[in-house]
Amino acid sequence: xNAPSAVIRVEKLQKTYVLGFxxxxxxxxxxxxxxxxxxxxxxxxxxxxxxxxxxxxxxxxLVRPTSGKAELLGMPASDIRGKRRVGYLPEAPYFxxxxxxxxxxxxxGELCDLxxxxxxxxxxxxxxxxxxxxxxxxxxxxYSKGMLQRVGVAQALIHDPEVVVLDEPLSGLDxxxxxxxxxxxxxxxxxxxxxMISSHILSDVELLADRVAILxxxxxxxxxxxxxLLDTRVMSxxxxxxxxxxxxxxxxxxxxxxxxxxxxxxxxxxLSFDGDDKTDAVVDVLRAHDAHVIxxxxxxxxLEDVVVRRAQAPSDTDDAAKDEAKAKDEPKDEAKAKDEAKDEPKDExx
Amino acid sequence: xRKILVIALNTFRExxxxxxxxxxxxxxxxxxxxxxxxxxxxxxxxxRLMLDLGLGGMxxxxxxIAIFIGVxxxxxxxxxxxxxxxxxxxxxxxxxxLGKFAGLVLTLVLxxxxxxxxxxxxxxxKEEHVGKALMMMTVLVFLEVLVVTAIAVLFSSFSTPFLxxxxxxxxxxxxxxxxxxxxxxxxxxxxxxxxxxxLDSISRVVPNLRYFYVSGTEVSGQHVSVSxxxxxxxxVGSAALYALLYVSLLLILAVGLFSRRDxx
Ligand SMILES: Nc1ncnc2c1ncn2[C@@H]1O[C@H](COP(=O)(O)OP(=O)(O)OP(=O)(O)O)[C@@H](O)[C@H]1O
Ligand SMILES: [Mg+2]
Numbered sequence: 001x002n003a004p005s006a007v008i009r010v011e012k013l014q015k016t017y018v019l020g021f022x023x024x025x026x027x028x029x030x031x032x033x034x035x036x037x038x039x040x041x042x043x044x045x046x047x048x049x050x051x052x053x054x055x056x057x058x059x060x061x062l063v064r065p066t067s068g069k070a071e072l073l074g075m076p077a078s079d080i081r082g083k084r085r086v087g088y089l090p091e092a093p094y095f096x097x098x099x100x101x102x103x104x105x106x107x108x109g110e111l112c113d114l115x116x117x118x119x120x121x122x123x124x125x126x127x128x129x130x131x132x133x134x135x136x137x138x139x140x141x142x143y144s145k146g147m148l149q150r151v152g153v154a155q156a157l158i159h160d161p162e163v164v165v166l167d168e169p170l171s172g173l174d175x176x177x178x179x180x181x182x183x184x185x186x187x188x189x190x191x192x193x194x195x196m197i198s199s200h201i202l203s204d205v206e207l208l209a210d211r212v213a214i215l216x217x218x219x220x221x222x223x224x225x226x227x228x229l230l231d232t233r234v235m236s237x238x239x240x241x242x243x244x245x246x247x248x249x250x251x252x253x254x255x256x257x258x259x260x261x262x263x264x265x266x267x268x269x270x271l272s273f274d275g276d277d278k279t280d281a282v283v284d285v286l287r288a289h290d291a292h293v294i295x296x297x298x299x300x301x302x303l304e305d306v307v308v309r310r311a312q313a314p315s316d317t318d319d320a321a322k323d324e325a326k327a328k329d330e331p332k333d334e335a336k337a338k339d340e341a342k343d344e345p346k347d348e349x350x
Numbered sequence: 351x352r353k354i355l356v357i358a359l360n361t362f363r364e365x366x367x368x369x370x371x372x373x374x375x376x377x378x379x380x381x382x383x384x385x386x387x388x389x390x391x392x393x394x395x396x397x398r399l400m401l402d403l404g405l406g407g408m409x410x411x412x413x414x415i416a417i418f419i420g421v422x423x424x425x426x427x428x429x430x431x432x433x434x435x436x437x438x439x440x441x442x443x444x445x446x447x448l449g450k451f452a453g454l455v456l457t458l459v460l461x462x463x464x465x466x467x468x469x470x471x472x473x474x475x476k477e478e479h480v481g482k483a484l485m486m487m488t489v490l491v492f493l494e495v496l497v498v499t500a501i502a503v504l505f506s507s508f509s510t511p512f513l514x515x516x517x518x519x520x521x522x523x524x525x526x527x528x529x530x531x532x533x534x535x536x537x538x539x540x541x542x543x544x545x546x547x548x549l550d551s552i553s554r555v556v557p558n559l560r561y562f563y564v565s566g567t568e569v570s571g572q573h574v575s576v577s578x579x580x581x582x583x584x585x586v587g588s589a590a591l592y593a594l595l596y597v598s599l600l601l602i603l604a605v606g607l608f609s610r611r612d613x614x
Binding site: 063086094 | 352353356357360363364367368430431432434435436437438439440441442612613614
């Protein structure tokens with residue numbers, strides 16, 4: 001599975017932070033393996049504290065792995081030749097507040113082996129691209145969080161890298177900014193670049209990523225194509241309707257016969273049930289009692305459900321391989337796990 | 351080499367935009383001018399003393415500024431996490447440390463030049479003929495600041511600014527007292543051998559900063575002063591060699607520590 005063309009490769013990565021005087025150990029990453037192929041957009045998903053940032057830091061040599069491998073373009077993190085061809089946006093970036101965005105980008109460009117002239121040209125181009133042209137010559141001390149995030153994206157792209165790794169790129173951006181950045185990432189894909197984005201906001205990645213890895217408590221809980229990881233069946237169905245006052249009693253009795261109870265929300269009523277096999281029966285009952293069906297909404301599993309499900313299931317790295325191959329073939333017991341998952345609070349695992 | 355320069359220039363730019371630094375420099379200039387103005391009121395011998403005071407002011411302020419920016423500018427990169435953006439770029443960590451150091455040195459050179467120029471101008475106005483001695487003294491002050499900055503960079507490559515500043519200042523004071531430490535160790539030799547050995551070892555490990563501040567002290571049994579007999583360029587040359595050796599050693603250590611560290 002680890003094809004030689006992999007642009008980013010992480011194998012059995014483990015990172016333990018040793019903290020303070022008492023050498024307290026924190027296992028940030030326990031066992032993460034993943035690979036990103038050339039030209040892909042890859043999503044690194046997981047709840048807060050899952051180890052996404054730590055994994056990325058290992059890739060860029062900011063921290064040393066305790067064991068295992070983290071390679072960019074087939075080279076270890078310390079290799080300058082690899083770094084020349086990759087761009088990186090750190091999480092919640094903070095830059096020199098005494099510089100303007102333009103000065104900063106030129107500085108970074110020069111560090112990336114661009115000539116001064118070329119660095120200036122690239123800086124101007126990217127400032128335009130991330131929509132910061134108007135603030136380009138203002139000290140970054142005066143920037144908002146979203147503006148800093150944009151500078152961060154620009155500096156990651158300054159040397160036109162083949163591989164771009166963005167840690168939480170959409171955080172801090174307004175809706176327009178998010179849209180622009182999504183477009184930018186799509187453009188990068190069109191240019192043949194490889195992009196890895198991390199996020200705990202699943203819808204961000206859902207729209208962009210070809211493949212994802214889901215990290216839970218420092219382990220790869222699953223990797224693969226999104227549609228293979230998502231259960232395509234309907235998880236539950238919600239029906240909203242309104243009914244005449246006088247028919248309500250009888251209608252309630254009829255629904256009771258189906259084992260369903262409705263909740264009143266002002267003028268309307270709502271009920272929901274697992275799966276979608278009762279839909280026809282429910283609609284028939286409603287129509288028979290002159291009720292007005294306002295909506296029938298099937299709810300499919302979202303990425304969020306997958307993460308919650310994985311976060312709560314005991315971690316099992318073999319899942320990863322299994323999932324890629326036959327996620328669609330064995331939905332039975334996963335559906336059960338899913339139902340349990342729904343009732344639990346969606347906290348991060350500790 | 352170009353990357354070291356790029357980082358150095360950026361560090362310099364940071365310092366140049368730091369208001370605290372201007373206030374320190376302004377204060378230093380005021381003190382230098384002030385101490386010399388006092389000199390004009392006094393008799394000849396006291397005037398010499400005042401010249402030494404002006405020099406002392408320049409020396410102390412240079413060291414204070416060196417500790418201040420040495421500790422601050424490197425630590426800020428870690429504290430503000432700007433280093434997270436730099437380390438993943440195609441640079442070696444040693445280039446980062448050396449670039450920072452070079453930028454600090456560049457800043458300090460300019461600061462010292464401003465102070466030295468003030469001193470020269472005031473001295474000239476009073477028609478004293480101490481040009482050459484002052485020039486040598488300026489070079490010596492610069493060499494001392496080089497060593498102090500390297501110490502500050504070494505400490506801040508693994509410690510917090512407060513501790514780094516504390517340790518650097520401590521080492522500076524110890525370094526300035528090396529001959530005294532040795533003298534005390536010599537006297538104590540018979541009675542308290544343990545303490546004597548300790549003091550003696552300390553005096554051998556810390557840089558002997560007395561090499562760089564000679565005005566008003568004894569050099570090889572002779573009293574030297576910028577306003578009297580002074581050391582020659584050979585002495586300054588050997589002091590420079592000593593400083594360079596020390597600085598190289600400190601920077602190698604700093605690079606070693608910095609390269610090993612995790613940026614968490
Ligand atoms: N500097 C540090 N020292 C000690 N432990 C750390 C440090 N940084 C992270 N950790 C621990 O490592 C684990 C993984 O953290 P990491 O930042 O990689 O998570 P993440 O997946 O990026 O989370 P988020 O979505 O919140 O950014 C967490 O449990 C965290 O407590
Ligand atoms: Mg993170």
